Amino acid sequence: MELMDREFCKIFWEDEELDYAYKGSIGMSGGLLCTWTSSCFIMESCLDRTGALEIKGFWGENKVNCSVVNVYMPCTRTRRYEIFKEWKEIYPLYEDYILCFAGDFNTVRSSCERKGRGMATSFQECDYFNDFISTCGLEELSLRGRKYTWYKEDGSAMSRIDRVLINEIGIEKWSSITLSALPRTLSDHCPIFTRNRMIDWGPKPFKVKNSWFLMRDYDKMIEDFWNKTCIQGTAGFIFKEKLKFLKSELKVWDRKNCSTMDHKAEEAKKNILELDIKAEAVGLSAKEIVV
Numbered sequence: 001m002e003l004m005d006r007e008f009c010k011i012f013w014e015d016e017e018l019d020y021a022y023k024g025s026i027g028m029s030g031g032l033l034c035t036w037t038s039s040c041f042i043m044e045s046c047l048d049r050t051g052a053l054e055i056k057g058f059w060g061e062n063k064v065n066c067s068v069v070n071v072y073m074p075c076t077r078t079r080r081y082e083i084f085k086e087w088k089e090i091y092p093l094y095e096d097y098i099l100c101f102a103g104d105f106n107t108v109r110s111s112c113e114r115k116g117r118g119m120a121t122s123f124q125e126c127d128y129f130n131d132f133i134s135t136c137g138l139e140e141l142s143l144r145g146r147k148y149t150w151y152k153e154d155g156s157a158m159s160r161i162d163r164v165l166i167n168e169i170g171i172e173k174w175s176s177i178t179l180s181a182l183p184r185t186l187s188d189h190c191p192i193f194t195r196n197r198m199i200d201w202g203p204k205p206f207k208v209k210n211s212w213f214l215m216r217d218y219d220k221m222i223e224d225f226w227n228k229t230c231i232q233g234t235a236g237f238i239f240k241e242k243l244k245f246l247k248s249e250l251k252v253w254d255r256k257n258c259s260t261m262d263h264k265a266e267e268a269k270k271n272i273l274e275l276d277i278k279a280e281a282v283g284l285s286a287k288e289i290v291v
Contacts, residue, residue: 071103116157146181
């Protein structure tokens with residue numbers, strides 16, 4: 001991830017008040033992206049740290065000091081130790097901040113968070129990680145839905161290396177916060193989803209599937225529908241009404257042309273979920289392991 005702009009961010013989160021910060025990829029590691037609603041969080045500074053991207057600013061109507069650290073820790077144990085040591089030294093500077101670490105820590109807190117072939121756990125490594133959490137006054141959110149968050153591609157190993165850590169002020173301010181693991185698809189990591197409260201945003205006004213653009217007659221269908229639909233009124237009203245009717249037309253077209261593709265995608269996700277859960281509990285048979 002070398003280049004980033006607002007339009008790319010809107011692929012993940014379509015919000016007119018969207019703001020973002022990113023850190024480009026280094027070597028084989030992926031980049032880091034943070035997005036937020038500017039009316040809810042005002043960024044004061046963006047810090048490119050080793051193994052992390054830190055966003056500092058003010059959260060909520062009361063403009064509470066807040067720092068969110070998007071984490072992608074190095075695979076090298078000694079480098080992780082250096083990062084933990086640095087944070088233990090500077091954490092007193094955050095005594096009046098909400099401090100939240102979230103992401104891939106590339107390490108575990110105990111041996112029970114790893115399972116499978118070649119997944120030996122260093123107790124010293126666990127001690128370093130736990131000492132960092134304790135010294136910085138952090139609490140870990142309990143994970144719902146999964147025991148592990150990373151799975152080797154052949155299902156022979158798994159671990160919980162993705163997590164969210166929050167300090168006492170954050171727990172107090174976000175008293176209803178929860179953490180869930182979502183089903184994984186192409187990635188070897190499960191997405192983790194943090195929510196402080198349930199908000200019903202209502203139905204989405206419009207939805208587009210990327211697969212539609214690969215269909216041969218998609219562009220022609222849109223053009224023909226748009227040209228043949230006649231509505232009277234102001235330009236803004238005409239545009240809104242055409243989109244509303246196009247939404248209904250697309251639902252019919254999608255069921256007719258893409259139902260098989262959608263069914264296969266859902267079946268694939270279901271199979272991955274079932275295999276992950278079985279791997280966590282009893283392991284996979286030779287026939288179930290995909291190399």
